[in-house]
Amino acid sequence: MPLIDLTLRPNRSLDRRHARWLIIGVGGVFLLGGLRFLVVGAWPVIPFMVIDVALLWWALRASYRSGRAYEAVRLDEVSLTVRKVSHMGRERRFRLEPYWAKAQLERLSTDENRLSVASRGVSVTVGQCLSPAEREAVHAVIVDGLARWRQSPSTSLIV
Incomplete structure (x- = not known):
């Protein structure tokens, strides 16, 4: 013995379930903002918003992957x-x-x-x-x- x-x-301050909700929330806010930009005629901003959400997802995924170390x-x-x-x-x-x-x-x-x-x-x-x-x-x-x-x-x- x-x-x-x-x-x-x-330590991870955000578990996977909450990270998923964070990405969905940010994506939803960006979707609403993107619709507004589309109506105003500033559509070139939308791809950058999509890239932002994708980078957030990638960063959280990399963080959780590094959390497998012990x-x-x-x-x-x-x-x-x-x-x-x-x-x-x-x-x-x-x-x-x-x-x-x-x-x-x-x-x-x-x-x-x-x-x-x-x-x-x-x-x-x-x-x-x-x-x-x-x-x-x-x-x-x-x-x-x-x-x-x-x-x-x-x-x-x-x-």
Whole structure:
């Protein structure tokens, strides 16, 4: 049973169903505006309105595609594993020795930070897709998990 089993995903403020309604709403407003431009004789504006709606759809689709990326942090009896899976499914896996592992939360400015896990010269940045407050919470979970791992009876024999 793992001591830590986290899956970190990028935040999306608009789910797919609401994005669909947003595109339909913007398209409807542009349709009404386009009819007005057509009546006034400014019909060359209509293709640009269609392009705007298509670009909005494309941007939201690209945003949701990039949201398929995730990071998995797992601490078990043997190792601390960080898996980074890109939105295209490409995976990078880092195995760290938990006895030597250390979670570091670096303050970059008053409202920005960077979380990394390091062990024996290998450092892996974790939670880049999270907000600074979420990175602080993940840092606390990793620090607590590593402390519990070091105190568990099964790992005290290793030392």
